[in-house]
Amino acid sequence: DVKxxxxxxxxxxxxxxxxxxxxxxxxxxxxxxxxxxDPGLGLRLIYFSYDVKMKEKGDIPEGYSVSRxxxxxxxxxxxxxxxxxxxxxxxxxGNRGRYEQYFGPGTRLTVT
Amino acid sequence: SQQGEEDPQALSIQEGENATMNCSYKTxxxxxxxxxxxxxxxxxxxxxxxxxxxxxxxxxLRVTLDTSKKSSSLLITASRAADTASYFCATAGGTSYGxxxxxxxxxxxxxx
Numbered sequence: 001d002v003k004x005x006x007x008x009x010x011x012x013x014x015x016x017x018x019x020x021x022x023x024x025x026x027x028x029x030x031x032x033x034x035x036x037x038d039p040g041l042g043l044r045l046i047y048f049s050y051d052v053k054m055k056e057k058g059d060i061p062e063g064y065s066v067s068r069x070x071x072x073x074x075x076x077x078x079x080x081x082x083x084x085x086x087x088x089x090x091x092x093x094g095n096r097g098r099y100e101q102y103f104g105p106g107t108r109l110t111v112t
Numbered sequence: 113s114q115q116g117e118e119d120p121q122a123l124s125i126q127e128g129e130n131a132t133m134n135c136s137y138k139t140x141x142x143x144x145x146x147x148x149x150x151x152x153x154x155x156x157x158x159x160x161x162x163x164x165x166x167x168x169x170x171x172x173l174r175v176t177l178d179t180s181k182k183s184s185s186l187l188i189t190a191s192r193a194a195d196t197a198s199y200f201c202a203t204a205g206g207t208s209y210g211x212x213x214x215x216x217x218x219x220x221x222x223x224x
Contacts, residue, residue, distance in 0.1 A: 004154070031210045042200065042216035043155075050209045058211075090154055099143055099204040101212060103154035 003027070004104035006091050012110045019078040021107055023091030030096040032074035034058075034066065037088040037106075049074055050096065081111045118201060122219045131188040133218040135201030136181075142204045144177055145212065146186050149198045158186075158199075191222045 007022035025032065031050050035043040035058075045058030047066040055066050063085060067075045074093075078085055088108050092101040119134045135144070143162045147155040161168045161177045161184065168175045174187040188195055198219050202212040 033211075035214075040216065043214040045211065045213075048209060048211060056209070088152075092155075094210040096210070099145065099210045099212065100157045100160060101155075101202075101210065102157070103147075105154045106152070108152075 004091060004093055004102050006089075006104040006107050008107050009105060010108050010110075012112065013078075013081050015082060015111055017078075017081050017111075019081050019109065019111075021076040021078075021089055021091075021109070023074045023076070023093075023104055024072055025074075025093040025102070026072065027093065027095075027102070028071065029093035029102075030071070031094045031101075032068065033092040033094075033101065034064075034074065034076045035090045035092065036060070036085075037090055043090065046076065081109075083111050085109065086111045118199070118215045118218045120218060121216070122221070124221045124223065125191060126223050127191060127193055129191055129222075131191050131195070131220055131222070133186045133199055133201075133220070135184045135186070135215055137184075137201075137203050137213075137215075138182065139203075139205070141179075144175075144184050145202045145204070146173075146175060146184075147200045147202060147214075149200065149217070151197070155200065188220075191220075193222050193224045196220060196222045 004025045033048040034046045049068040065077045091104040094101045145160045146158045149155045172189045198217045200217045202214045
């Protein structure tokens with residue numbers, strides 16, 4: 001079974017802090033994705049990566065950056081957390097040329 | 113941007129009844145997928161239908177796709193309390209990156 005793990009289920013940070021969210025997949029997938037999920041807005045793509053050290057902006061990249069130094073790991077970075085970044089963050093991975101995505105359990109981030 | 117729009121936003125039925133959810137989208141697609149999300153968890157892939165397919169079955173799930181109307185429906189037959197979840201449609205445009213655009217979801221409640 002594909003396994004996608006995220007570093008924390010719940011996280012509470014202060015405004016202005018730098019926040020790292022880690023995602024690891026064990027299926028050698030080329031593609032990895034970061035989404036945020038908010039009530040009434042569904043899932044919105046923040047960034048994705050199709051190879052090591054490669055990244056592409058999604059629909060809402062402002063205030064975020066990403067890092068992919070190893071194939072299995074994709075990190076989402078909030079450079080200076082703000083209260084409007086309070087959300088559920090979901091990581092996913094998938095094979096190149098295929099479209100199914102496999103999701104982690106999510107990190108519920110609260111910025112106070 | 114959100115392409116998929118699910119309808120209804122919420123659906124409440126009794127165990128044993130069928131549940132139908134609809135999804136509309138705006139641009140041409142390579143495929144359309146449905147995912148399930150149990151409360152506060154990650155998404156689980158249910159089924160994928162390609163743009164040249166009209167209907168697909170998987171267990172108690174039946175998905176239809178009408179590309180002329182840019183719409184899809186998900187039918188869950190003989191629903192169970194364990195089917196209670198949010199259901200999302202997601203569209204893929206066709207790049208090898210596997211990028212998906214998700215709708216806002218339908219919340220399904222199945223009463224025992």
